[in-house]
Each structure stands twice: as C-alpha cells, then as structure tokens.
Amino acid sequence: MCATCGCSTDTHAPAHDHRHDHGHKTILHLEQDILQQNNLLAERNRGFFEGRNILALNLVSSPGSGKTSLLERTLTDLRSSIDFAVIEGDQRTSRDADRIHATGTKVTQINTGKGCHLDAHMVMHALQGMKPHADSVLFIENVGNLVCPAMFDLGEQERVVIMSVTEGDDKPIKYPDMFHSSTLCIINKTDLLPYVTFDIEKARAFIQQVKHDLPVIEVSCTTGEGLSQWYEWLKSKVPAAQEA
Amino acid sequence: MHELSIVMNIIDIVDREVAQAGGGKVEDVELDIGLLSTVQMEAFDFAWQQGVRNTILQDAGLTVNHIDGSAHCNDCDANFRVDEVFDPCPACNGHFIRITAGKELRVRSLTII
Numbered sequence: 001m002c003a004t005c006g007c008s009t010d011t012h013a014p015a016h017d018h019r020h021d022h023g024h025k026t027i028l029h030l031e032q033d034i035l036q037q038n039n040l041l042a043e044r045n046r047g048f049f050e051g052r053n054i055l056a057l058n059l060v061s062s063p064g065s066g067k068t069s070l071l072e073r074t075l076t077d078l079r080s081s082i083d084f085a086v087i088e089g090d091q092r093t094s095r096d097a098d099r100i101h102a103t104g105t106k107v108t109q110i111n112t113g114k115g116c117h118l119d120a121h122m123v124m125h126a127l128q129g130m131k132p133h134a135d136s137v138l139f140i141e142n143v144g145n146l147v148c149p150a151m152f153d154l155g156e157q158e159r160v161v162i163m164s165v166t167e168g169d170d171k172p173i174k175y176p177d178m179f180h181s182s183t184l185c186i187i188n189k190t191d192l193l194p195y196v197t198f199d200i201e202k203a204r205a206f207i208q209q210v211k212h213d214l215p216v217i218e219v220s221c222t223t224g225e226g227l228s229q230w231y232e233w234l235k236s237k238v239p240a241a242q243e244a
Numbered sequence: 245m246h247e248l249s250i251v252m253n254i255i256d257i258v259d260r261e262v263a264q265a266g267g268g269k270v271e272d273v274e275l276d277i278g279l280l281s282t283v284q285m286e287a288f289d290f291a292w293q294q295g296v297r298n299t300i301l302q303d304a305g306l307t308v309n310h311i312d313g314s315a316h317c318n319d320c321d322a323n324f325r326v327d328e329v330f331d332p333c334p335a336c337n338g339h340f341i342r343i344t345a346g347k348e349l350r351v352r353s354l355t356i357i
Contacts, residue, residue, distance in 0.1 A: 025271065028261055028354040034253050034275070035349060117246060148246035151282055173330050177282045180329045180343075209330040209339050 038152055041120035045155025048127060052134040055238050058154050060178055061162035062171070063144030066188040068096050069221040070162065070230075071139055075103040078231060082238065083136040087126045089118040089143045096141065106130060117148040120155055135241045137234070146175035158237055164189040165196055169203040172210045179210045184217065184233060191220040247287040250349070251295035257351050259300055268356035272305040280313040280329055280346035313346030 033039060049056045059067050068088075075084050085106040088096040097109035108130040110122050123140060132138050140156060142149045161182040163171050166189055172179045179185065185207055187200065200218065207214055217233060219226035254273070262268055277283050285308075296302050313326040317333035318340045324333065326346070332339055 024357075026265065026268065026356045028265060028356065030257070030261060030351045030353060032257055032261075032351045033349060034250055034257065034351060037253060037256060115249075117249075119249070147282070148249075151246055173328075176329045177280075206330075209332070211329075212339050212341075 035151065035153075038120045041124055042153035042155040045120055045124055045127065046157070047155075049138070049155060049157065052132070052136075053239050053241070054132055054134070054136050054138050055158070056138045056140060056154075056156040057158045057160055057237075058140045058142055058149075058156035059160050059162065060142045060146070060149050060182070061144060061164075062146045062167065062175075065144070065162045065164040065167065066221055067141050067144070067162055068099055070186065070188060070219070071141065072099060072103055073221045073224070073227060074139075074231070074234070075100065075105045077227065078234075079104065082235075083133050085130060085132040085136055085138045087118075087123060087130070087138065087140045089122075089141055091115070091143065106132065112143055116143060116145050117152050118142050118154060119152045123154045135239075137238060146171070146178045150175075150177040150181050158183045160184045160186060162186045162188055163203070165192050165198040165200070167198070169199050170206055172203065172206040176210045179207060179214065182211070182214060185214050186230065187216060187218045189220060189222070190218045190225060191223045247283060248291040248295060250283060250288065251291045254351060255296065255299050255301055258304075258354060261354060262300060262356060265356060270300055270304040270354060271357045272307060272355040273301060274307040274309065274352045274354070276309045276311055276348045276350040276352050278311040278313065278346040278348035279327070280343060281349045283349065309352065311346055311348050314344045315341045316344050317341050 061067050071086060086100045088100060088107060088109045089112060090096055091112050094109040097107045100107040108126045110118060110126055112118065118140065140154055159182040161178055163185065165187065187203060193200065204216055207216055217226060217229045219230055258270060258273060262270060292306065314323065315326045316323050317336060317338060319338045320333060320336040322333055322335040329343060333341055
C-alpha cells in the first residue's frame with residue numbers, strides 16, 4: 001500500500017478469505033476499465049495542473065530521437081519568458097536530469113527500473129516532490145519507447161511525439177498507436193537530411209494516414225532550423241497567467 | 245512489455261471487487277480486449293501466467309472477448325471494420341476517419357464461488 005495516496009501496490013494477499021461453501025456462484029458485472037486506476041490518477045494530475053495553471057507536455061519517442069537535446073535547446077532559448085520544470089523518465093541513471101539541471105531548470109528524475117513507461121502514479125509522486133510553480137510549463141520526458149507509453153495517460157494536456165530523420169520514415173505506421181494518441185509530431189535532425197535516405201514527404205503522408213489532424217513541425221536542434229515554429233506552437237498552448 | 249502492468253491492474257481490480265463482495269474464490273474472469281488496444285496477446289498470455297501466481301487469480305479461468313476495430317468516415321459517413329488505426333475508408337479511400345470501437349480494455353465480469 002502506498003502511504004501517500006492509498007493506492008495498492010501489494011497484489012499478493014487477498015483482503016479477505018471468506019469462502020462461500022453453499023455451492024452457488026455469484027457473477028459480478030464490472031465493465032471496469034483495466035487502466036482505471038491509472039486514469040483516475042491521471043485525472044488527479046490534470047486537476048493539479050489546471051489548478052496551478054501549468055501546461056504539462058508528455059514527450060514520447062524511440063530512444064535517441066533527440067528528446068533531451070530538444071529540451072536543452074528549448075529551455076535555454078525560452079527561459080527568459082517561460083518558467084519551466086522537467087520530469088525525466090529513464091530506466092536507469094540521472095544523466096538526462098543532469099543535462100537539464102545544467103540549463104538551470106528545476107528537474108526531477110524518475111528511474112523506472114525494469115519499467116518500460118511512466119505512469120500517472122510515478123508522475124504524481126514526482127510532482128509532490130518537485131512542487132512545480134504556478135503558471136509554469138512542465139515537460140515530462142517519457143522513457144524512450146514508441147509502444148508502451150502510448151497506453152498510459154499521465155494527466156498531460158499535450159502529447160508530443162518526436163521522430164528523427166535517422167530513423168525510418170515509416171515509423172508512424174509501424175508504431176501507429178503512439179502517433180494516433182499524440183497532439184503534435186516533431187521531426188528532428190533535419191540538418192542530416194542530405195546524408196540519409198529518409199523521405200520527409202513520405203513520413204508526412206504516413207503521419208496523415210495515422211492521424212489526419214496531427215500537426216507536424218520539422219526542426220534541427222543542431223542548426224536551430226524550424227525551432228521558432230515549435231516555440232510558437234508551445235507559446236500558443238501556454239494558458240494566460242492567472243490573476244493574483 | 246506493458247502487458248504485465250495490465251495484468252497487475254486486473255489483479256488489483258479483482259482483489260478490490262472480491263473483498264467488496266465479501267470474499268470468495270474466483271472461478272472465472274471475463275475481459276474485453278479490443279484489437280486496436282495495443283495489447284499483444286502472446287505477451288499478455290505470458291504475463292498472465294507469471295503474474296497471477298500466488299494471487300487471487302492463480303486458479304481462475306480466463307475468458308477474453310476480442311472486439312474488432314471499427315471506424316466512421318468523416319468524409320462519406322461510411323461505417324466499416326479496421327484492422328489498423330491507419331486503414332483508409334473502403335468507400336472513398338480517405339483517411340479522415342474516427343475510430344469508434346476496438347480500443348476497449350475492460351474487466352467485464354467476475355464469477356465468484
């Protein structure tokens with residue numbers, strides 16, 4: 001049992017061992033969502049964000065697409081106008097959190113151990129520890145994985161899927177669920193386009209097949225090309241500051 | 245391997261519901277799993293076998309209802325079956341579609357003896 005929120009993590013002992021020996025069966029019709037517990041905690045996180053006027057974004061991608069590099073650039077370029085906080089999710093190490101910390105941003109690292117995704121429960125505890133400021137923008141960098149994180153709502157308002165031109169241009173139809181559940185797609189490392197076989201028009205067509213209304217922004221964190229478009233999109237999502 | 249998380253969630257739900265019903269032995273658990281729900285059944289079966297050991301579901305039967313994916317075309321109003329979220333509308337070949345079923349992931353019922 002988790003002491004902070006009362007959620008059960010002990011699945012080994014049934015709460016009661018009261019057997020009915022009178023030979024009848026009871027059928028319980030539950031119709032209960034299997035991820036209900038996660039979804040409830042996600043709604044709780046969402047309420048926390050709304051109450052504190054925080055824009056929360058869940059950053060998802062395969063490993064190595066440049067999530068952390070995109071964050072480093074964004075935090076450095078926009079820190080004079082936006083108050084940022086970051087939650088980093090990785091199986092092991094605090095290397096990403098160290099990189100974010102070096103930009104002067106408030107950061108918490110979650111290590112999932114063997115886990116392949118962040119869930120709403122982990123994010124809730126991270127929030128309790130870091131206490132992000134009101135009117136801030138919170139990036140949650142998920143574990144690099146295009147499969148499992150798709151199912152787990154963290155309570156974010158926006159889900160940003162990042163792919164890079166060093167990957168296949170058919171990623172969107174190979175991992176459709178992640179693209180289908182996202183609200184923005186960033187194609188990163190466009191400075192490498194002359195050296196790779198990645199076809200950006202094909203990639204855009206695949207993205208449209210999976211989710212016809214998913215906006216796509218092409219960027220290079222190395223040259224800075226396209227970043228202004230990403231910054232405009234981000235600023236358009238930041239809620240107006242609350243009146244004191 | 246999110247299938248293991250799903251199995252653990254099912255065990256939590258059953259634990260809670262059986263306790264609320266006053267206890268008992270679970271004879272069968274019935275699940276609805278949509279074919280677009282990102283659950284890979286081989287991985288799920290493996291996770292189930294390992295996950296339910298020494299839990300309330302150890303000896304329970306498992307019934308899984310697989311629910312086909314369906315979609316509605318926003319362009320031509322056709323309703324049709326999909327195997328993938330990116331399947332085009334068979335009537336107009338468009339991708340302006342909305343998924344209407346197949347994402348289910350539910351514990352439908354429990355049989356307690």
